[in-house]
Amino acid sequence: MMQRWPKKKTQFPLIALVFFVFIGSSILYNELNISQIHQNQTHDGDGGDDDHSQPSLKQTSLFESTAPLNHSLPKRPPVVLDRFSSCRSTVKYSGKKAGWVVGSSESDIRRGSAEKCDLFSGRWVFDNTSYPLYNESDCPYMSDQLACHKHGRPDLGYQYWRWQPHNCNLKRWNVTEMWEKLRDKRLMFVGDSLNRGQWISMVCLMQSVIPADKRSMSPNAHLTIFRAEEYNATVEFLWSPLLVESNSDDPVNHRLDERIMRPDSVHRHASQWEHADILVFNTYLWWRQGSVKLLWSTEENGVCEEIDGLGGMELAMEAWANWVASSVDHLKKQVFFITMSPTHLWSREWEPGSESNCYDEKTPINDESYWGSGSDLPTMRMVEKVLSRLKSKVSVLNITQLSEYRKDGHPSIYRKFWETLSPEKLSNPTSYSDCIHWCLPGVPDVWNELLFQFL
Ligand SMILES: *[C@@H]1O[C@H](CO)[C@@H](O)[C@H](O)[C@H]1NC(C)=O
Ligand SMILES: *[C@@H]1O[C@H](CO)[C@@H](O)[C@H](O)[C@H]1NC(C)=O
Numbered sequence: 001m002m003q004r005w006p007k008k009k010t011q012f013p014l015i016a017l018v019f020f021v022f023i024g025s026s027i028l029y030n031e032l033n034i035s036q037i038h039q040n041q042t043h044d045g046d047g048g049d050d051d052h053s054q055p056s057l058k059q060t061s062l063f064e065s066t067a068p069l070n071h072s073l074p075k076r077p078p079v080v081l082d083r084f085s086s087c088r089s090t091v092k093y094s095g096k097k098a099g100w101v102v103g104s105s106e107s108d109i110r111r112g113s114a115e116k117c118d119l120f121s122g123r124w125v126f127d128n129t130s131y132p133l134y135n136e137s138d139c140p141y142m143s144d145q146l147a148c149h150k151h152g153r154p155d156l157g158y159q160y161w162r163w164q165p166h167n168c169n170l171k172r173w174n175v176t177e178m179w180e181k182l183r184d185k186r187l188m189f190v191g192d193s194l195n196r197g198q199w200i201s202m203v204c205l206m207q208s209v210i211p212a213d214k215r216s217m218s219p220n221a222h223l224t225i226f227r228a229e230e231y232n233a234t235v236e237f238l239w240s241p242l243l244v245e246s247n248s249d250d251p252v253n254h255r256l257d258e259r260i261m262r263p264d265s266v267h268r269h270a271s272q273w274e275h276a277d278i279l280v281f282n283t284y285l286w287w288r289q290g291s292v293k294l295l296w297s298t299e300e301n302g303v304c305e306e307i308d309g310l311g312g313m314e315l316a317m318e319a320w321a322n323w324v325a326s327s328v329d330h331l332k333k334q335v336f337f338i339t340m341s342p343t344h345l346w347s348r349e350w351e352p353g354s355e356s357n358c359y360d361e362k363t364p365i366n367d368e369s370y371w372g373s374g375s376d377l378p379t380m381r382m383v384e385k386v387l388s389r390l391k392s393k394v395s396v397l398n399i400t401q402l403s404e405y406r407k408d409g410h411p412s413i414y415r416k417f418w419e420t421l422s423p424e425k426l427s428n429p430t431s432y433s434d435c436i437h438w439c440l441p442g443v444p445d446v447w448n449e450l451l452f453q454f455l
């Protein structure tokens with residue numbers, strides 16, 4: 001029921017944001033600490049925690065076994081990770097790999113390579129006649145995390161930018177054509193809250209042409225589904241911040257002290273996403289919060305291994321890539337991977353000497369070579385390496401550089417915050433600004449326009 005949507009106000013929060021805010025506020029006064037945290041830790045972009053929801057009482061022991069499922073995926077782990085899971089003990093990462101065999105004998109060329117020009121290299125052009133592609137208040141599925149105008153943002157400039165590739169033009173967004181492409185299909189976004197923002201953007205871009213009685217939105221859950229009857233099509237979002245199974249797979253309650261993941265199992269999520277026709281994956285910011293714990297499926301005594309975020313992400317990407325390699329028939333399924341979503345936590349990166357963040361930024365960055373430190377290059381190299389083995393099976397939507405320019409596109413203080421903000425915070429807007437997610441209408445609409453080019 002649609003009605004539940006706006007009422008369930010706790011759906012999309014990014015609590016981690018609050019976490020960032022704490023760090024942010026304590027360090028903004030201290031240059032030394034800024035650089036330290038800066039280099040070693042990024043803040044969760046994610047979150048979606050819901051402080052108001054009642055905890056489920058289910059308590060799962062890690063060591064009880066469940067009936068095996070029949071699947072082409074690797075043997076199902078004996079127990080399911082959830083937010084109550086814990087490691088019995090933790091040792092250093094042993095260097096173990098899952099030993100996936102990712103096929104590399106594909107003869108086909110990568111889907112995007114037929115493009116004459118690089119759609120991801122270009123500049124932002126002010127265009128208040130064609131943009132925004134929809135009005136914030138016209139979208140009943142808008143999230144309070146992202147509705148910046150509704151939450152008081154006075155400048156609306158962030159809505160009026162068109163992406164202009166250097167050597168060609170984007171095909172114009174056409175919502176009817178998009179629905180035709182989706183007829184009888186399921187389009188599924190899989191990932192964290194940044195990906196959820198892109199999903200909301202897509203729903204807002206597409207919903208207006210569907211009569212209210214011919215569309216529906218399921219309640220927020222692990223898998224949330226927007227359905228358009230006339231087209232027999234869906235636009236869905238699957239919460240899967242680490243891609244592999246983890247203790248953070250609850251779409252609402254995932255604010256946890258430690259991250260535990262199964263580096264060798266995507267089964268929990270894959271059993272949902274395998275039914276989609278078009279898949280759009282992302283993962284990144286969750287790996288930027290320090291080390292993660294690995295619990296291999298074969299481990300029976302609850303002994304976890306600890307690994308740094310990048311190493312953990314690589315293992316997760318390999319597990320995901322193995323699923324793609326073994327299960328995707330690229331004539332039947334289209335798979336996309338969205339690269340890192342940049343953050344704008346340190347204004348000194350684009351304006352040397354300043355001591356702020358994205359707060360009060362009203363225009364994009366003009367320097368075409370700009371690259372903020374929040375977009376980790378070793379991570380990009382690793383993603384390239386994993387994706388290159390999948391060849392034509394995955395198309396990359398390389399949104400990092402173009403989004404880097406958009407320091408003006410974040411909600412900063414103009415969103416709903418779930419926790420009461422102290423007077424000290426309120427008097428210092430940078431201390432609680434969200435410089436991770438993106439206002440809608442805004443940058444994610446362009447990511448979706450880019451997706452549209454490849455369908
Ligand atoms: C960082 O900030 C904390 C608390 O404000 C302080 O104790 C510490 O000395 C600062 N500097 C470094 C390098 O951690
Ligand atoms: C940050 O990383 C550097 C090396 O990359 C390390 O020497 C330093 O101890 C780290 N600082 C913190 C606070 O983790």
Ligand SMILES: *[C@@H]1O[C@H](CO)[C@@H](O)[C@H](O)[C@H]1NC(C)=O
Nearest residue numbers: 067068069070071072073075
């Ligand atoms: C498991 O799959 C195999 C082959 O696909 C099949 O023969 C077998 O009956 C299945 N077992 C169960 C319990 O479903």
Ligand SMILES: *[C@@H]1O[C@H](CO)[C@@H](O)[C@H](O)[C@H]1NC(C)=O
Nearest residue numbers: 126127128129130131157160
């Ligand atoms: C578009 O922007 C120009 C320049 O800022 C302004 O003069 C014009 O009124 C704007 N048009 C609309 C429709 O907002």
Ligand SMILES: *[C@@H]1O[C@H](CO)[C@@H](O)[C@H](O)[C@H]1NC(C)=O
Nearest residue numbers: 131132133134135136138208
């Ligand atoms: C947004 O609202 C304005 C004013 O109500 C209207 O002129 C404009 O056409 C709307 N834009 C879209 C894309 O619906």
Ligand SMILES: *[C@@H]1O[C@H](CO)[C@@H](O)[C@H](O)[C@H]1NC(C)=O
Nearest residue numbers: 172173174175176177178180
């Ligand atoms: C949008 O796409 C539909 C269906 O493909 C087509 O009939 C229509 O002419 C297109 N509209 C524009 C403005 O290009």
Ligand SMILES: *[C@@H]1O[C@H](CO)[C@@H](O)[C@H](O)[C@H]1NC(C)=O
Nearest residue numbers: 183184185186231232233277
């Ligand atoms: C609706 O789409 C599904 C695939 O998503 C397809 O299996 C089914 O046959 C379609 N239904 C109709 C009535 O066309």
Ligand SMILES: *[C@@H]1O[C@H](CO)[C@@H](O)[C@H](O)[C@H]1NC(C)=O
Nearest residue numbers: 339380383384396398400401
């Ligand atoms: C994305 O684009 C950047 C340049 O903007 C490039 O350095 C990087 O290698 C690209 N990433 C992938 C996965 O293609």
